[in-house]
Amino acid sequence: MLLRLFRRHPREWGPLEWLAVLGIGVLVAAAITIAVNLAQGPGRCGDDLRDIDGDCVGVTEEAFEADPRVESLIGAVADENARVRRDWEDPSSGPRIPYVRIALMMPFTADDHSAMTADMIRRGIAGALAAQRQANRFGGPHYQLLLAPDGRNLDQWEPVVDRLAELTKDTRAPLVGVTGIPSSTPETRKAIAALSRHSIPTVGPVITAANMNSPYFFKTSPNNDQFARALKLYLDRKPARHRGFLVWDNRSEDVYSQNLRSVFERHFGDAYDLTNHNSNFTGTSGTDKGIPQRFTDAVQKICNEKSDTVFFAGRDQDLPAFMERMAQEGSCGRTTTLRILKVGIGLEPTLTGDAPRRWLDEARATIVDASAVDPAWWKGKPKKALGRFLDRFEEIEAQHKLGRSRSTTATP
Missing domain, CATH: 3.40.50.2300 (Response regulator)
Known part of the structure; x- marks a missing residue:
């Protein structure tokens, strides 16, 4: 069919021939694009995140490119998340252990004017990982710690909240809460309001501004x-x-x-x-x-x-x-x-x-x-919950040289 269409000189082609040429051109361009993308892999932000102004933004359970000073910690969270998934989908021994998800919503990159310094980010991730590991030591359910970078200035929260809202509807491993929210700004105030509209419980562990409030937002620090x-x-x-x-x-x-x-x-x-x-x-x-x-x-x-x-x-x-x-x-x-x-x-x-x-x-x-x-x-030997948390944190501190x-x- 196509051979018969193209037997005539291009000067003699009619609308049908030109339409066929255009269609073939589009297919070839699409094939080249797909091949290049497959060759390059998912890119610096992985499959789940997208690059916005130099920051990976979105929600993922896997590792991605961030500030070099925190990448080993991101990798450690991704490894724990993969272990949690395996214990449900294909356990090496014992029963399948169900799991739910909690998102860590905060910046994962830093510069001279960012909302968090690199050291603050490192310790924030380390503390969340210590809590995740401690919680996952017990019988279940276990917890995945989703990484939810919302930009170094906390201003890319909208696509993050949209994705978190979708994950609450996952019947297999639903999102049950959000933590992080490291700073009191007009943008984070909008973010916690949007999370509340989706009825997502959110904990701001370091928020102290007395006027940062929303129905589903909980502060664990004095104001x-x-x-x-x-x-x-x-x-x-x-x-x-x-x-x-x-x-x-x-x-x-x-x-x-x-x-x-x-x-x-x-x-x-x-x-x-x-x-x-x-x-x-x-x-x-x-x-x-x-x-x-x-x-x-x-x-x-x-x-x-x-x-x-x-x-x-x-x-x-x-x-x-x-x-x-x-x-x-x-x-x-x-x-x-x-x-x-x-x-x-x-x-x-x-x-x-x-x-x-x-x-x-x-x-x-x-x-x-x-x-x-x-x-x-934590001088001497702390007891109960603080002691158990510090045991996990000290392991991470040594592994990742937090200082x-x-x-x-x-x-x-």
Whole structure:
């Protein structure tokens, strides 16, 4: 048939011949595309994720390309997920063990302005993997930990939530919850609202902003207001001379820092005259314009006003730059130790090295941290749930060379 169509010279072809040529061209192009894709494999993001602005975004149970510093941990999660699947589909011995899925929704890549540092991502994945391994030590059901990267700035959550909603309808191994949600921003607020619309229970283990709420969203940490009340108890015992100073992050998109500033002003504004003694800076996390981590104004005012108590309403990853700038100014003739008050789940690892300790000494300062975690809890031999979790975490810590952090705080 085709041979008969093409026996005439192309100048003599009619609509039928040209339509046939076009159809063959489309088929050949499609075949070439398929062959190239098969030769190249699934690509850096695997079959389940797609590349959006340099980040792999979506939901997967398998390994994918992320920040090189976390790829071994991603591989370890993928291996545990594969083991869980095998124990249900084709166990080597014993009964089949059913499983369900929990998604870890957070960034898996980092840069100078991302929502999480690489060290924070590493420890976040390690903690989730430790919990997964501990839960899977028992008879069942077992748990797959789905990896749900939503972009380094937490702004690619929509395709992630859409896929998570689909997975809740899987009758074989349904998604039963989401965790992660590492930061309080307008984007994460939209994300938890969207997850709630799909009736997906979501746990924000490190969310402390008091105004981050949604019907199916659960916080396991005290909020900023509760942390501030703990600091107030500390200051009631050790008021010093009430020479306070507020250092606050001016980024409008940072829900956490804005909420913490308002909490500090409400609890301590009058007693420490924070309205007349404050300075702002632009934090590194986010896309707001401005030169980040400029603390010259704040440090000079703290020196000139002989402040004894600094309230830091910003993120931990910006605190080392503030401490270093304080060290450059020196002790400013202080006869007592300057207290830098902050809140949080614990200490970001960048605060616990030798250099930050030296900066604090040079500035004659200390950090007072209202924290949800006290390192004293795991001194000696912790018992019960914490001890079992730490057993798993220490295994992962050794395998993936996470490194230990040291405390530099006075905890109220």
